[in-house]
Amino acid sequence: LTPPTNCAELLQMALLEEPAALVRDGGVIADGLDAELDELRGIQTNCDAFLLDLETREKERTGIANLRVQFNKVHGFYIEVTQGQLDKVPDDYRRRQTLKNAERFITPELKTFEDKALSAQERALAREKWLYEGLLDQLQPFVPALTALAQAMASLDVLCALTERSLTLNWCAPEFTKEPCIEIRQGRHPVVEARLAEMSGASFIANDTVLGPRQRLQIITGPNMGGKSTYMRQVALIVLLASIGSHVPASRCRLGPIDAIHTRIGAADDLANAQSTFMLEMTEAAQILHSATPHSLVLMDEIGRGTSTFDGLALASGIATHLHNKTQAFALFATHYFELTEFPATHTAAVNMHVSAAESGASIVFLHELQPGPASKSYGVQVARLAGMPAAVLNHARHAxxxxxxxxxESRQQVDLFAAPPEAEAAGPSPVEAALAQINPDALSPREALDALYALQRLLPKS
Ligand SMILES: Nc1ncnc2c1ncn2[C@@H]1O[C@H](COP(=O)(O)OP(=O)(O)O)[C@@H](O)[C@H]1O
Ligand SMILES: [Mg+2]
Known part of the structure; x- marks a missing residue:
């Protein structure tokens, strides 16, 4: 595909080397194409030279050494003469404005120039638009060729970008099979991986995914920040990349036919459209259940978050059941409802997976490794501690x-959630330890460090 020769010539002649993206503010049509446009542009560029020249001439003519020719948006062009020099002002000066120490004048010559200069910009723009319209008319016969060329270049651009990524990031070619499956070895999330490398130099933990007719639905549990959402999105991204003809961030990838990727992720209010978070969540989930097929990939990220625990759990288990029994899609179902880990026991094509974490003392380390089986617990209190929650709140939460x-x-006896934890049981960090943990030494000036030390000492129990 080459552009028709006369078309290329036309464009080269008519357009600036780097034309503006929009014709609205000009800067599109080349110099030398149109004498009138050149002249109008010339007036704008020669404006400064003219004013300097006028100033020199007027100084000579009047003998006023400090006379100045200037412009402002409100009053336009003017010649400014200070109070002491006013008796030298010639007859053809017309008063424009009076200031405390000076008068501003205009002359017929300056007025003529002003009219020309102020309208020049406007007229240049109008002229340029008119020329542009004309160019479009002239290009009409070449539109089909130009469209084909643009599409070919866009495809080439996409393919080059994907190829470059594939080579640079060590991606692999996916294999496509007829039998339904999603099998990914050492899959990675390309964006999180790049971001981790950039921010901390930490390496991304690759994870496998094996889904087939007999294992279609993964119930994914594990602590917040454990990597559930990342894992689910990475599977969707890999399927998407493979489907558009790209290599994928994995060491191996086998895919059966996939007809759609459906996701229910994140909680964003759409208040302008009168949808609460929960309404939006349910609307999206309902759409997915209506349209997914056994060849679809479905991502459900913590469905049921937006309502009370029992409500949410009831809906989540209903949705999981529907996905498993009726839709029969490949589904990744991340949930904070621990009760759902019972689901695979009664649903043969479902399996428990969890993102692993290790406890170290009262804290927690995320391993981001996907492992079979349910998570052992949810570590909410530990994550809150990492987030800098006050020690008193953590204590309370641990007790509750x-x-x-x-x-x-023990039977379903009432639990008083709001009871204060008994003093003796306050096993967490002491006030001094908690305050110490809050200090970031690198962010302190020597003076602030000293103050912090005094503050810590004041927190010590009085003996
Ligand atoms: N496989 C992984 N390897 C390395 N870091 C990861 C991995 N998965 C997640 N992370 C890190 O953990 C953070 C939280 O992950 P996320 O998927 O949001 O957790 P969750 O959905 O379980 O709360 C991510 O922003 C990322 O920095
Ligand atoms: Mg998440």
Whole structure:
């Protein structure tokens, strides 16, 4: 595909080397194409030279050494003469404006120039638009050729970009099979991986995915920040990349026919359209259940978040059941409802997976490794601690949690969530430890560090 020769010539002649993207503010048509446009542009560029020249001439003519020719948006062009020099002003000066120490004048010559200069810009723009319209008319016969050329270049651009990424990031060619499956070895999330390398130099933990007719639905549990959302999105991204003809961020990838990727992710209000978070969540989930097929990939990220626990859990289990029994799509179902880990026991094509985490003391380390089986617990309190939650709140939560857990195991007795934790049980970090943990030494000036030290000492129990 080559552009028709006369078309290329036309464009070269008519357009600036780097034309503006929009004709609205000009800067599109080349110099030398149109004498009138050149002249109008010339007036704008020669404006400064003319004013300097006029100033020199007027100084000579009047003998006023400090006379100045200037412009402002409100009053236009003017010649400014200070109070002491006013008796030298010639007859053809017309008063424009009076200031405290000076008068501003205009002359017929300057007025003529002003009219020309102010309208020049406007007329240049109008002229340029008119020339542009004309160019479009002249290009009419070449539109089909130009369209084909633009499409070919766009495809080439996309393919080059994907090829470059594939080579640079060590991606692999996916294999396509007839039998339904999604099998990914050492899959990675390309954006999170790049971001990690850039920010901390940490390496991304690759994970496998094996879905087939007998294992279609993964119930994914694990702590917040454990990597559930990342894992689910990476699977969707890999399927998407493979489907558009790209290599994928994995060491191996086998895919059966996939007809769609459906996702229910994140909680964003659409208040302008009168949809609450929960309404939006349910609307999206309903659409997915209506349109997904056994060849679809479905991502459900923490469905049921937007309502009360029992409501949410009930809906989440209903949706999981529907996906498993009726839709029969490949589904990744991340959930914070621990109860859903019971689901695979009664649903043969479902399996429990969890993102692993290790406890170290009262804290937690995320391993981001996907492993079979349900998560052992949800680590909410540990994550809150990492986030810098005040020690008193953590203490309270720990106490309430054990009460809830005990309450759930012994009959359903009432648990008083708002009772203060008994003093003796306040096992968490002491006030000094908590305050110490809040300090970031690198962010302190020597003076602030000293103040912090005094503040810590004041927190010590009085003996
Ligand atoms: N496989 C991984 N390897 C390395 N870091 C990861 C991985 N998965 C997630 N992370 C890190 O953990 C953060 C939280 O992950 P996310 O998927 O949002 O967790 P979750 O959905 O379980 O709360 C990510 O922003 C990323 O920095
Ligand atoms: Mg998440």
């Amino acid at each position: 949690l054990s009460a809830l857990e005990a309450g759930a195991s």
